[in-house]
Amino acid sequence: MADIVDTAVQAGSFNTLVAAVKAAGLVETLKGAGPFTVFAPTDEAFAKLPAGTVDGLLKDIPQLKKILTYHVVSGKVMAADVMNLKSAKTVEGSEVKIDTTNGVKINSSTVVTPDVAADNGVIHVIDTVLMPA
Helix, strand or coil: CCCHHHHHHHHCCCHHHHHHHHHCCCHHHHCCCCCEEEEEECHHHHHCCCCCHHHHHHHCHHHHHHHHHCCEEECCCCHHHHCCCCEEECCCCCEEEEECCCCCEECCEEEEEEEEEECCEEEEEECCCCCCC
């Protein structure tokens, strides 16, 4: 199995996320022992952001790091575990809301593919970029 970064690269639908992780200097962290749970926005999720947002973030590394770490939870939290949670503390420091009444929503984002295994954690594919308050 591959680590979280290599798994995302191999999937081919996370080019923007991988570029952002590289720009923010988080590759080594996400290749580390973990385990990590990553709510991974697809390229389509990034494309839904207002024009210029991604380019702006790539120039504002502290804000980019804040947003990216808001997509990461320490530990390996599988979909079955998420069903029992109302929120989760992110590596960024604040919490994401979890709603399991109709599928699984993380804040306003929907988990479209849960439980993508990596050797240092798990990826849950989401359809919207999460923004910390």
